[in-house]
Amino acid sequence: MSTALLHTGSQERKALISKKKLLPYWLLAPGIVWLIIFFLVPIYQLISTSTQTQGNGIGTYVQTYRFANFIDAITSSKGQLFRSFEYAFLATTFALIISYPLAYAVAFKSGRWKNTLLVLVVAPFFCSFLLRTVAWEQILGEQGLVIKTLRVLHIIGAQGHLTATPFAVVAGLTYNFLPFMTLPLYASLERIDIRMMEASGDLYANAIATFRKVTLPLSLPGVVAGTLLTFIPAAGDYINAELLGNPGTKMIGNVIEARYLEIVDYPGAAALSLILMVSILILVMAYVKRSGTEELV
Amino acid sequence: MVGASFSVHGDLTLTNLTKNFGEFVAVNDLNLVIPEGSFFALLGPSGCGKTTTLRMVAGLEESSSGSIAIGTADITYEKPYRRPVNTVFQNYALFPHLSIYENVAFGLRRRGVKDVDAQVQKALELVELTHLAARKPNQLSGGQQQRIALARAIVNRPALLLLDEPLGALDLKLRRAMQIELKWIQTEVGITFVHVTHDQEEAMTMADTIAVMNEGEIEQMGSPADLYDNPRTSFVANFLGQSNLIMGSIIGGSGREKVVDIFGSKIALPVSRNHAHDSSVLLGIRPEKIRIAAAGSSMYGNILQGGVVSDASYIGVSTQYQVEMPWGQELMVFEQNDDGTPPLAKGDPVVISWEPIFTFGLPGDQDAGAGSEANPDSE
Amino acid sequence: MNQLTRWFSRNLVRIYACVGFAYLFLPIIYTFAFSFNNSTKSNLVWVGFTWNNWRNPCGAPDICNALGNSLKIGVLATFLATILGTLMAFAMGRYAFKGRPIINILIFLPMATPEIVMGASLLTMFISFGFNPGFWTIVIAHVMFCISFVVVTVKARIASLDPRLEQAAMDLYANERETFRRVTLPLVAPGIAAAALLAFSLSFDDFVITNFNSGDVNTFPKFVYISAQRGLPPQANVIGSSMFLIALIIVLLGQFVGRRRAGVR
Numbered sequence: 001m002s003t004a005l006l007h008t009g010s011q012e013r014k015a016l017i018s019k020k021k022l023l024p025y026w027l028l029a030p031g032i033v034w035l036i037i038f039f040l041v042p043i044y045q046l047i048s049t050s051t052q053t054q055g056n057g058i059g060t061y062v063q064t065y066r067f068a069n070f071i072d073a074i075t076s077s078k079g080q081l082f083r084s085f086e087y088a089f090l091a092t093t094f095a096l097i098i099s100y101p102l103a104y105a106v107a108f109k110s111g112r113w114k115n116t117l118l119v120l121v122v123a124p125f126f127c128s129f130l131l132r133t134v135a136w137e138q139i140l141g142e143q144g145l146v147i148k149t150l151r152v153l154h155i156i157g158a159q160g161h162l163t164a165t166p167f168a169v170v171a172g173l174t175y176n177f178l179p180f181m182t183l184p185l186y187a188s189l190e191r192i193d194i195r196m197m198e199a200s201g202d203l204y205a206n207a208i209a210t211f212r213k214v215t216l217p218l219s220l221p222g223v224v225a226g227t228l229l230t231f232i233p234a235a236g237d238y239i240n241a242e243l244l245g246n247p248g249t250k251m252i253g254n255v256i257e258a259r260y261l262e263i264v265d266y267p268g269a270a271a272l273s274l275i276l277m278v279s280i281l282i283l284v285m286a287y288v289k290r291s292g293t294e295e296l297v
Numbered sequence: 298m299v300g301a302s303f304s305v306h307g308d309l310t311l312t313n314l315t316k317n318f319g320e321f322v323a324v325n326d327l328n329l330v331i332p333e334g335s336f337f338a339l340l341g342p343s344g345c346g347k348t349t350t351l352r353m354v355a356g357l358e359e360s361s362s363g364s365i366a367i368g369t370a371d372i373t374y375e376k377p378y379r380r381p382v383n384t385v386f387q388n389y390a391l392f393p394h395l396s397i398y399e400n401v402a403f404g405l406r407r408r409g410v411k412d413v414d415a416q417v418q419k420a421l422e423l424v425e426l427t428h429l430a431a432r433k434p435n436q437l438s439g440g441q442q443q444r445i446a447l448a449r450a451i452v453n454r455p456a457l458l459l460l461d462e463p464l465g466a467l468d469l470k471l472r473r474a475m476q477i478e479l480k481w482i483q484t485e486v487g488i489t490f491v492h493v494t495h496d497q498e499e500a501m502t503m504a505d506t507i508a509v510m511n512e513g514e515i516e517q518m519g520s521p522a523d524l525y526d527n528p529r530t531s532f533v534a535n536f537l538g539q540s541n542l543i544m545g546s547i548i549g550g551s552g553r554e555k556v557v558d559i560f561g562s563k564i565a566l567p568v569s570r571n572h573a574h575d576s577s578v579l580l581g582i583r584p585e586k587i588r589i590a591a592a593g594s595s596m597y598g599n600i601l602q603g604g605v606v607s608d609a610s611y612i613g614v615s616t617q618y619q620v621e622m623p624w625g626q627e628l629m630v631f632e633q634n635d636d637g638t639p640p641l642a643k644g645d646p647v648v649i650s651w652e653p654i655f656t657f658g659l660p661g662d663q664d665a666g667a668g669s670e671a672n673p674d675s676e
Numbered sequence: 677m678n679q680l681t682r683w684f685s686r687n688l689v690r691i692y693a694c695v696g697f698a699y700l701f702l703p704i705i706y707t708f709a710f711s712f713n714n715s716t717k718s719n720l721v722w723v724g725f726t727w728n729n730w731r732n733p734c735g736a737p738d739i740c741n742a743l744g745n746s747l748k749i750g751v752l753a754t755f756l757a758t759i760l761g762t763l764m765a766f767a768m769g770r771y772a773f774k775g776r777p778i779i780n781i782l783i784f785l786p787m788a789t790p791e792i793v794m795g796a797s798l799l800t801m802f803i804s805f806g807f808n809p810g811f812w813t814i815v816i817a818h819v820m821f822c823i824s825f826v827v828v829t830v831k832a833r834i835a836s837l838d839p840r841l842e843q844a845a846m847d848l849y850a851n852e853r854e855t856f857r858r859v860t861l862p863l864v865a866p867g868i869a870a871a872a873l874l875a876f877s878l879s880f881d882d883f884v885i886t887n888f889n890s891g892d893v894n895t896f897p898k899f900v901y902i903s904a905q906r907g908l909p910p911q912a913n914v915i916g917s918s919m920f921l922i923a924l925i926i927v928l929l930g931q932f933v934g935r936r937r938a939g940v941r
Contacts, residue, residue: 021773023771024767024770027763027764027766027767027771028763028767028768028779030760031760031761031763031823031827032764032779034760034819034820034823035782035783035786035820036782038801038820039782039785039786039789039794041801042797042798042800042801043789043793045797045800045801045804046793046797046800049800098696101689101692101693102693102696102697104689105690105692105693109689109690109693119927119928120697120700120701121700122927123700123701123704123923124700124701124703124704125877125881126877126919126920126923127703127916127917127919127920128896128900128916128919129881129883129897130881130883130897130900130901130904131707131908131912131913131916132704132707134900134908135703135707137904138706138710138720139702139703141720143720175700175703178700228788229787232787232788233790233791235790236791236792237790237792237884238792239883239884239901243904253790253792256792256793256796257792257887260796260799260888266800269796270796270800273792273796274793276790276792276793277789277790277793280788280789280790281788284788355843355847356846356847357843357847376846376851377843377846377847378848378849378850378851382847383847384843384844384847387840388838388840390838390841390844391844392841392844392859393863394862394863403845403850404848407848407849407851407854408849450847453848453849
C-alpha cells in the first residue's frame with residue numbers, strides 16, 4: 001500500500017483538473033444535443049414558418065417575412081385565445097382550491113397512512129388521461145346516471161346538459177391536471193416543520209391566523225410551482241374542449257390543431273403557436289417575478 | 298490488534314499549511330507536529346479553522362499552500378483514498394444502504410484485504426456490537442452509530458484516525474461514557490488520534506496534547522494541565538475554563554518571582570508563568586484557586602482587600618461568588634463547601650487571597666475578554 | 677349537537693380529503709366497472725356483467741396493435757430519456773461550470789411549452805427535412821419531452837444526498853469510480869427509478885405530441901381518442917384498468933423495497 005502513496009506530480013494534477021472541468025460538459029452533451037435538435041431547432045423553424053406565405057400548391061410555403069400573419073391569426077382567433085386563458089385560469093383556481101386541503105391532509109393528518117395516501121393522490125395519473133376524460137364524458141353524458149338524477153330532481157330541466165358546456169370543459173381541465181397541483185403542494189407542505197405551526201399557536205395565533213401567517217407563506221413555493229404546472233398545459237390543451245365541449249367552447253389548441261392537420265395552413269398555425277407560447281411565457285415570468293421565486297427547476 | 302496496518306507511519310507534520318476560501322483565510326500558516334501514537338485534540342470555537350485543517354489532512358479539502366506529511370511520506374496532494382488516514386465523520390456518515398457489517402467491511406474490501414470476515418468481527422467486538430452486524434444504520438441508536446463509525450475507521454488500522462466532533466450528536470451522559478471508551482480504544486489500538494472539538498471538557502478528558510486554535514492559527518499547544526494552569530494568551534485563559542484577568546504593572550522582583558502592582562496591592566507572580574513582554578501585564582487567577590473570607594480575617598499568599606460580595610450562588614459542591622473590587626471590577630470566586638462555615642451573603646465585605654504559584658501573567662496589550670464569548674461555559 | 681359540530685370542525689380537513697379522493701377516483705372506478713360490461717358496440721349503458729372483455733382484451737380491432745406500439749415506444753423513450761436525463765442531472769447537481777444558467781433555461785423550456793406547440797413545431801421540422809412521421813419520430817418526440825422531467829427528478833435526489841457519504845467512501849479507500857458505483861449510484865437509484873416511471877407514464881399517456889408526429893402509426897391514446905367519437909369498446913377499459921393496477925403495484929412495491937433498504941421495519 002505504501003508504494004501507492006507516491007506524490008502525484010503537479011503536471012499530472014493540472015491535467016486531471018482540466019479533465020474534471022470538461023466532465024460536466026460531457027455529461028450534458030447528449031441530452032443537450034437532443035434538446036437542441038428536437039426542441040430548439042423546431043421552435044426556430046416554427047418562428048421561421050410563421051412569416052411564410054403559401055407558394056405553389058398545398059403544403060408548400062415560401063419565406064416572405066409576412067408579419068401580418070400574426071395580425072391575421074390574432075384577429076381570426078382572439079376569442080379562442082382569451083377563452084383558453086380564461087378556462088386555464090379557472091381550472092388552475094379550482095385545482096388549487098381542491099388540492100390544497102388534500103395535500104394538507106396527506107402531509108399533516110394522515111399519520112402512518114401518509115405514503116399510501118400520497119400514492120393514491122398520484123394514482124389516477126396512471127390511468128390513461130384520455131380514458132379518464134372519456135369516463136367523465138360518459139358519467140356526465142346523456143346516458144349517464146348523474147344527468148338523469150338531476151333531471152328527476154328538477155335541478156336541471158329536460159333540455160339541460162352537463163356535457164358540451166363550458167362547465168364540463170373547465171371541470172375536465174381541473175380534473176386532468178390535479179396531480180400537477182397536488183404534488184408540488186404536498187412537497188412544500190411536507191417540508192414545513194410542524195413545530196413552527198405549534199409555535200404560532202403558542203404565540204396566540206388561532207388556527208386561521210396560523211394558516212394565513214405561517215403555513216400558507218411557507219408553502220408558497222409549492223403554490224407557485226403547482227399553479228404553473230397546471231396553468232401551462234391547461235392553456236394549451238384541446239382534448240377537454242374536444243371531448244367535453246361544444247363548438248362554442250373551442251380553445252386555442254383546437255384552432256392550432258385544425259390549422260395544422262385539417263386546413264394545412266402551416267404559417268397561420270405557427271403564428272398562433274408562437275402567440276400562445278410567448279403569452280404563456282410572459283404570464284409565467286410576470287407571475288414568477290411577483291411571487292418572488294427564482295428557482296424553477 | 299485489529300486490521301492490517303499500513304507501512305506508512307510516523308509523526309504527522311503540517312508545514313506552513315494555509316487554506317483560503319476566496320478572501321477568507323481559514324487556516325493561516327499552520328506549523329504542527331503530532332507525535333505518532335498520541336491522542337491529540339484540536340480545540341477551538343466554530344469557524345476557527347480546526348475542521349478545515351482536519352479535512353486537509355483527510356484529503357477532502359486541498360490546501361492553498363504548505364505541506365502535510367506522515368513520517369517521511371508527503372501526502373499533501375494525495376487522493377483521500379490513497380492516504381493511510383481514516384475519519385470518523387460528524388453525524389457518522391454511515392452508508393444507509395449497507396448493513397452494519399458491510400459498512401465496517403467497506404474499507405477492507407476496497408483495499409482488497411484478505412480475511413475481511415475475521416477483521417470485521419474483531420472490530421465489532423472491540424466496540425461490543427457484534428450482535429448488530431446484520432442491521433441497517435437507521436435501526437441503530439446514536440451511540441451505536443457512533444461506535445460503528447469508529448469501528449469502520451479503525452478496522453483499517455490507519456496511521457492516523459481523524460475524529461470530527463465525534464460526540465457532538467450524543468447526549469451528555471452518553472458523551473461522558475464515550476469519552477472514556479474512546480480513550481481506552483486509542484490506548485488499545487495505539488493509532489494516532491486527531492480529535493477536533495469545540496468542547497474543552499471533551500478535549501481535556503481524552504487528549505494527551507491539546508492545540509487551541511483561534512482564527513486559523515494555533516494560540517497555544519500543550520498538555521491539558523499545562524494549558525489550564527499556564528495559559529499564554531487571554532484567549533486560552535478564557536476559552537479553557539474561566540479566568541479573572543486584572544490589569545497591573547510589574548514593579549520589581551527577584552529571579553524567581555516578579556512583583557506586580559494592581560491598584561495598590563503587591564502581588565507575587567512566578568517568572569515561569571509570566572508571558573508579558575514588558576512591565577504591562579494582565580494578571581490571571583482561576584476562580585477556584587481563590588480563598589474568600591469575611592473582611593478582617595487573617596490571610597496569606599497574594600491578598601486583595603476591600604471586596605464586597607455582589608452575588609452569591611449556592612450550587613451544591615461549591616458556592617460561586619461575584620466580588621466587586623474597589624476599582625470596580627467583578628472577580629469570580631468558586632469556594633468549595635467543605636469547611637462547615639456558612640456561606641457569605643450579598644453585600645458582605647470580604648478579603649480574598651490565593652497561593653502565589655497559581656498566578657499567571659499575560660501580555661498587557663491583550664484583550665481581557667478574548668475567547669470568553671466563544672466559551673460555552675461562561676455566561 | 678355541540679359535540680357533533682366540534683367533531684365536524686376537527687375533522688373538516690379529513691372529510692374534505694375524503695371527498696377529494698372520491699372525486700379523483702370516480703372516473704377510475706367507472707372505467708373499471710365498465711370493463712366488465714357485457715356490451716357489444718358502444719360501452720355507454722350498463723348491460724350486464726361479464727368476464728369476456730378481460731378474457732379477450734384484444735377483442736376490439738387494432739387495440740392490441742396500438743397498445744403494443746405504445747409499450748414499445750414507452751420502453752424505448754424511457755430508456756433513452758432516463759440515461760440522457762440522469763447524466764444531465766449529475767452535471768447539474770454536482771458541478772459548477774460556465775453556461776449553467778442557459779442550460780437551466782433549456783431544461784426548463786420544454787416543461788413550460790404547451791404540448792401542442794412542441795408537437796406542431798416538431799412536425800414542421802420533420803416535414804421540412806423530408807422525414808416521414810412514424811414509429812421513430814414518436815420515440816424521438818417522447819424522449820425530448822421526458823428528458824426535462826427526468827433531470828428534475830434525479831437532480832432533486834442528488835441534491836438531497838449527504839456529501840459526507842461520498843467523502844466517507846473516499847476516506848475508506850474507494851477511488852472515484854468505486855465511490856460512484858458503491859455509494860453514489862445505489863443512493864441515487866430510487867430517484868432514477870422514480871424518473872423512469874414518470875417518463876414511462878408520460879410517454880404512454882401522451883396524445884397531443886404523438887398525434888402530430890405519428891403518421892399512420894397507432895398508439896393506445898390515439899386509439900381511445902379516435903374510438904371515443906363512435907363509442908369506446910370495453911376492451912379499452914380493460915387495458916386502462918390493468919395499466920392502472922400494474923402501475924399502482926409497481927409503486928407500492930417500490931415503496932416497500934425502499935423501506936426495507938432503509939432498514940425501517
